[in-house]
Amino acid sequence: MNDPTSTPTSQTPLLEASAISKRFAGLRAVGGEDGLSFVVNRGSFVGLIGPNGAGKSTTFNLISGVLASDSGAVRFDGHDITTATSDVIAEHGIGRTFQTPRAFESLSVLDNVVAGATSPGESLRAAFGRAWREHESATVDAATETLERVGLAGRADDLVTDLSGGELRMLEVARQLVRNPVMLLLDEPTAGVNPVLQQRLATLLEELHSEGMTLVVVEHNLHFLLALAEQVLVLTHGELLTEGPPADIRTDAAVISAYLGDDHAA
Amino acid sequence: MNWPQIIVTVVTLGSIFGVVTLSLNLQHARGGMINFGIVAYFAVGAYAYAIFTQPAPQGLDQYKFGFGWPWPVALVAAAAAALLFAAITGWPTLRLRGEYLALTTFAFAEVFHSFLLNERRIGNGTVGLANVKRPISDWGPIEEKYVFAGAAALLMIATLLVFRRLLRAPYGRALDAIRDDEVAALAAGKPVQRMRRQVFLISAIPVGIAGGLYAMFTTLAQPSLFTAEVTFIVWIALVLGGERSVYGAVAGTLGLIFFEEVVRAWPFETVRSAQIAASAEHIVTGLLFIAVLRFQPFDRIAERVKATR
Secondary structure (H helix, E strand, O other), X not given: OOOHHHOOOOOOEEEEEEEEEEEEXXXXXXXXXXXXXXXXXXXXXXXXXXXXXXOHHHHHHHHOOOOOOOEEEEEEOOEEOOOOOXXXXXXXXXXXXXXXXXXXXXXXXXXXXXXXXXXXHHOHHHHHOOXXXXXXXXXXXHHHHHHHHOOOHHHOOOEHHHOOHHHXXXXXXXXXXXXXXXXXXXXXXXXXXXXXXXXXXXXXXXXHHHOOOEEEEEOOXXXXXXXXXXXXXXXXXOEEEEEEOHHHHHHOHHHHXXXXXXXXXX | OOHHHHHHHHHHHHHHHHHHHHHHHHHHHHOOOOOOOHHHHHHHHXXXXXXXXXXXXXXXXXXXXXXXXXXXXXHHHHHHHHHHHHHHHHHHHOOOOHHHHHHHHHHHHHHHHHHHHHOHHHHOHHHOEEOOOOOOOOOOXXXXXXXXXXXXHHHHXXXXXXXXXXXXXXXXXXXXXXXXXXXXXXXXXXXXXHHHHHHHHHHHHHHHHHHHHHHHHHOEEOHHHOOHHHHHHHHHHXXXXXXXXXXXXXXXXXXXXXXXXXXXXOOOOOHHHHHHHHHHHHHHHHHHHHHHHHHOHHHHHHHHHHHHO
């Protein structure tokens, strides 16, 4: 694949959210009067930004099936995933990380990544057979490679409880990457990550993008995100404030006002 | 002290209850489900075995069902009945987590116990189903008690091997993932709800068979044999043996039953000292329990084994 900046993103929609919404205790978290609608094209690198409480993580939860939308529909890669459960959505090819990193604490770092993959021996019938053994070493190899990719190769045999917050985030990315997702949703991937790892993450995201993976990234570190994303969606109060390429977003008065208050907008 | 007799009893009862502990180990230590009503699945197996083997009711019998079938069929029926009971109780409860699941399963077991006490057409009420048939009375040169001990031990070893095979496959790793973090496991494509249900159902099968063996061994299926005390004994055995491995579950159960049997068989000189010993048994069990929880010796052994591997 070519340099991402020279690769035009296809205009084929991969993810279509139409009029989705979520209320918590009657309060609107995502979606205004008409709900939230947006499209993510195949192979694109989309940034999702907005002030705290804008509904960015809730939007991720609605797409990935952690929460059920109160209205509207979500389509992904030709499937209606509006009411699908998280595991089914993951099998359709949507990977995601969480704002607070999650890990399987009783498993080693390597096994966390291995457990991220879907192996044949996970079905009840296959577990009693022998065929899964042939796939197992391939899964372990893939997990080891993925750990190298995120810079955690040296920690493969460590317990996840020994990892730093930043390393946990990278582990979570690895656990999703090993699944070869079509689209990867990252929720604040740089939070608590040291500058060296951040640089590594930036390089990794560029690589993934050039390999054709569709990326949607929620991030408060705008310096990091606007340097990478091709398209930015800005959410406030659960509604789409504006969208456009990073250069336009940087100078958009409404965006600056939403982030910093009206005084800075002029 | 009649040591050979004690050992035979410990192997028989220890293996029967060991099967139940193994199932708890699968459900709890790997599946992350707390079942405080495990005795009910055991009782279902025992009653099913009794009902399928006993003769049709006559005279003063209040029960309505007695099929007089051969014992192998009845053992299969015991497994099937426990499986069915797990399907019925698992369907509404398995969406619950942690202490809520614990309370619900406990309640189910209590309801079932009360049902056995009051619905005389099924289990003959408080009297229970006596004269449960033992398969064959003449085993030739081998004494019947050894046959029972062997059968129980065989069932336990078979259960252990099947569970170990399941848990060493990627299935076990997926279960660990689900227990550690359900949301992350879902995000990794693990069908959490389906796997929890599978574990709940699979683990009921050997418990049902163990219940059948227990009815065969005691020749009795009576409500007083299946109280919450059974649930707690198996739970204590599981904690004593450590939850890290299937072997711990077995060792914990054998140890606990051995301790109980030795106290029971001790030749006390006076009634008074026997009474003291009986209460001391509970105190020592309690102290052991606290010590295991405090020092977690089995977890340490498991970690050391892992480190040297």
